[in-house]
Amino acid sequence: MNEYAVTVIGHDRPGIIADVAEILARLGLNLTDSTMTRLRGHFAMTLVCAGPTTGAAIEAALEPLTAERTLLVTVRSVVEEPVHEPAGSPHVITLHGADRLGIVATLARAVAESGGNITDLTTRLSGSLYVIVAEVDATNPERLDTALRTAAQRLDVEVSMRPADADLL
Incomplete structure (x- = not known):
C-alpha cells in the first residue's frame, strides 16, 4: 500500500x-x-x-x-516513519492582542524552548486584533506557562494556556 x-x-x-x-x-x-x-x-x-x-x-x-x-x-x-507518542500532555494556548510583526515567531520559539511541540495552530486577523489558537504537546506545562507569559509581556498581548480536552479520535 x-x-x-x-x-x-x-x-x-x-x-x-x-x-x-x-x-x-x-x-x-x-x-x-x-x-x-x-x-x-x-x-x-x-x-x-x-x-x-x-x-x-x-x-x-x-x-x-x-x-x-x-x-x-x-x-x-509519504515515507513511513516511526510513530512518536506525545512526550507531554496536550494543552491549548490562546493569544490575542494588537497585530504586530513576530507574534507567531515569538510564540513558537517560547513553545520550542520550553520543550513543547505545536501540533496545530490557527491564526486570525480581525481588524487590528490578532488571535492565535494553538494545540501543543507540553512536556513541562509550568515552564511553558512561564515562557508564554514572558513572551506575552514583551509583545503586549494576552495569553492563556489550559489542558486540552481528551481527543476522541
Missing part, C-alpha cells in the same frame, strides 16, 4: 473538496488524515491517503483541477 500527501491550494469555490475526494476515491485511495480550511478567500487542503496507485497517476487525475490556474496541486510520497 502506497501513502501520499496531497495538497491543494488556491482560490476558494464550492465543490473543491468533493472534486478532489471523488478523484482520489476513483483511484482507490483511502483518505487517512486531512485538514482543510479557507483563508481570506483562498482554500488550503492537505490530505494523506493510501492506496495501490502511483504519485504520477494521482497528479494526472488531479490535473484537470489546475487547468484554470486557480488551484495548485502537489503530490508527495
Whole structure:
C-alpha cells in the first residue's frame, strides 16, 4: 500500500473538496488524515491517503483541477516513519492582542524552548486584533506557562494556556 500527501491550494469555490475526494476515491485511495480550511478567500487542503496507485497517476487525475490556474496541486510520497507518542500532555494556548510583526515567531520559539511541540495552530486577523489558537504537546506545562507569559509581556498581548480536552479520535 502506497501513502501520499496531497495538497491543494488556491482560490476558494464550492465543490473543491468533493472534486478532489471523488478523484482520489476513483483511484482507490483511502483518505487517512486531512485538514482543510479557507483563508481570506483562498482554500488550503492537505490530505494523506493510501492506496495501490502511483504519485504520477494521482497528479494526472488531479490535473484537470489546475487547468484554470486557480488551484495548485502537489503530490508527495509519504515515507513511513516511526510513530512518536506525545512526550507531554496536550494543552491549548490562546493569544490575542494588537497585530504586530513576530507574534507567531515569538510564540513558537517560547513553545520550542520550553520543550513543547505545536501540533496545530490557527491564526486570525480581525481588524487590528490578532488571535492565535494553538494545540501543543507540553512536556513541562509550568515552564511553558512561564515562557508564554514572558513572551506575552514583551509583545503586549494576552495569553492563556489550559489542558486540552481528551481527543476522541
